[in-house]
Amino acid sequence: MRSDAARNRGRILGAARELVAAAGVDATMEDIARRAGVAVGTLYRHFPAKEDLIAAVVEDSIEHIAGLSERALAAVDGGAGAGKQLGALFAAVVERHATDRALKAAAGMLENPPAADLASAPPGSATARAVTAITALLERARSVGAVRADLTLADLVMLLGAAPADEAPPEMRRRYVEIVLTGLSGGESS
Amino acid sequence: MRSDAARNRGRILGAARELVAAAGVDATMEDIARRAGVAVGTLYRHFPAKEDLIAAVVEDSIEHIAGLSERALAAVDGGAGAGKQLGALFAAVVERHATDRALKAAAGMLENPPAADLASAPPGSATARAVTAITALLERARSVGAVRADLTLADLVMLLGAAPADEAPPEMRRRYVEIVLTGLSGGESS
């Protein structure tokens, strides 16, 4: 690959990250091109369609989530228990979700029910890593009784997707996390 | 108003109700006109802009919510307690939310934070009626200790808006309601 091509690819991804984080899938190719300092045609040289560019950006964002998840899992024995870590991870991901609409786009790509998609993510992909780490963390938290015994990964994904986005004031998100975490730990009534 | 005009107005509203319920604000004027059996121009005779037509449809949907809320409030003494009624109302509205995207459009019309908007709804409007009934129900539930003492109307609106829509399978919504209701009744930890 030629040097200028590599440089432009980087610029495009950088611009797309910013704009997709801000506007989600509604970010326009025109805007991304302008921000990257290239013409639209160049975007299409590197990514056959808008969808592909979005997918690349989304992969990045999921990478971040995977990192958070793996760190949370690793911290279980060193620091707080599995329940605490799972809660903190949940809060962190909700916060991220609010600042990065790429994650909303990611959620939109999942078929319903999401469980199947997540299980079949390509091994080694960011999604697969996140799924592995979160599943392990969830397992531990359940076995310790820190969360309701019937809690599944699908539940967590659903609750993450439901979280208020960044239009909402921050204290609303805190409230959401607080209420949901209470519901997660608590009784198995019905 | 001429008789044919009245008839067409009705048809347009009917068609809009169906299509907006199904597709939300993305329903097109063209589609609504076709379904109503009139030309697009006729829509614009009755509603200056798409926004106005949507608003009319949304008012209808909120009317339904207001009815549910008032019935729930009235049923408190007759049947179950305030906590039970509030929970059942929450579940019912989530279910409605899932079948009727007009409500999503309604949520989109609220500025943030929604509390201010809701308080300043025109007296007598469907929104005002719903707010009054739900506030009263909430008050009672709180005083009985059926829900956490710091629960506000804004919390409920937020949790309703966050509920999974109809793309999601029904059991996912049930799960959401179950978890959130647990979180609503439970402890005031943190």
Next chain:
DNA sequence: CACGATAGTGAGCCATGGTTCATCTTGTCT
């Protein structure tokens, strides 16, 4: 340095969807 493959450009194509308006139709009143 010259040349060809690789890359970049951006005007323009196409589709969608809200909105308008000149024109025709129809209800209603005398």
Next chain:
DNA sequence: AGACAAGATGAACCATGGCTCACTATCGTG
């Protein structure tokens, strides 16, 4: 019935936004 205003029509207008492609520019190698 005649006449006029109220109503309806739908082709056309405009803006947006994804995408293409004939053309130009640039990198890197012999």
